[in-house]
Amino acid sequence: MIGSMKYFLLFILLLCAITLESTIIQLPLVLLVLLIFTIVFQDEWIFSVGIFSGFVLDALQFRIVGSSSLFFLVFLLLVFLYERKFELRSVWFVLIMSGVGSLLFFVLFGSSILVMQTLMSVLMGLILFTIVIHVFPLPDKEELRSWKK
């Protein structure tokens, strides 16, 4: 039940993020959704989701198809690597990774107002994190499904 709800929520959030990012808002919403789901669930399938959502985003924005996917993959791998060093499921980690990821995204793909957009992205990342952990309360540390095992 939780598994199917997880996929359903991801699908809805990604659909909204892709539509908004390709239409009306210059924020890396897809990156933020992928980041939050990686932090909360730490599942390997997020890589494949990152690839295909990147393809869709590039197609809609007339970019080279795959350019966003490459960025998402590398960024998500960094998040997995940091699991060994930091507690991922914390507001500070979300804050830092949202900021760093958004900043890199804007540098690579362009932005109008870099600082303002980065700050908005961080805020959006925190809001998304709050929504996801509200729907899926964080389990105890022992129950976490970690790729360290």
Place this chain on the structure above:
Amino acid sequence: MKKRQMIYSIFVICILFTILIVVFSQKNKASGLGMATQFLFAPLQKTVLHTTVSIMAKTSPQDITEENKMLKMQIAKLQLIAQDNTALRDQFHITHPSPHTLLPATIVGMPSYFPGIAAPDELILDKGKQDGVTAGKVVVYRDNFIGTIRISNDHFSLVTVAGNKGTSFTAKTTQTMALGVAKGQGNGQLILDNVVLSESLQVGDTVVTNGDTNLNGEGVLPGLIVGKITSVEKTPSALFQTANVQSLVNIAKLPLVFVIVGE
């Protein structure tokens, strides 16, 4: 350790697959897939965009009254100008741009837009090569220059707006006929640069395109309205003077635009 190796393996496979797709995309082998994606999302994008534009377009009654007064004044002036134009065109048999060359196109996306903060630098239209829209075509709205088509596939096109950082074209003022280069500064900002000091730039003067068409008639047509001068920067020690130009059209509130596709 095994789990970590699995993660790396998955990552390497995904990266290789993505690189393959990037290579195909650069050779235009993945255009069909891109178009199918655009078709799938176009109705949703249109709904979101038009809903946002409708919300942003709401103004207070006092704003509407003031706006009404200004519009009436402008209509009066325009009527006088229209009478002169009619007389001149009848005399010289010129139509510009002729109505049958304009193709209406709906805006389905503004990927570089940020409501209330940044103006759009790019637009995505629902017309493509099959409709006669190719790279280099000019996009207008009521004689206002909006931008040029940068890329197009069979059914969709990407427009680089006049205020985009990479845009530049020759332009002149209507009152003083000062010639310069209109350059986009990003975020919808435009300047009229490279105007010699001997020319006169006046605040409130209208800037129009000078025309950069090639032998085939493709390119920016002359006489399209770029905007109005809001301030002038003139330093005696500099070679040129510069003016800030504000567009008369709020691109973010446009539901559709027109592409000049030719006769």
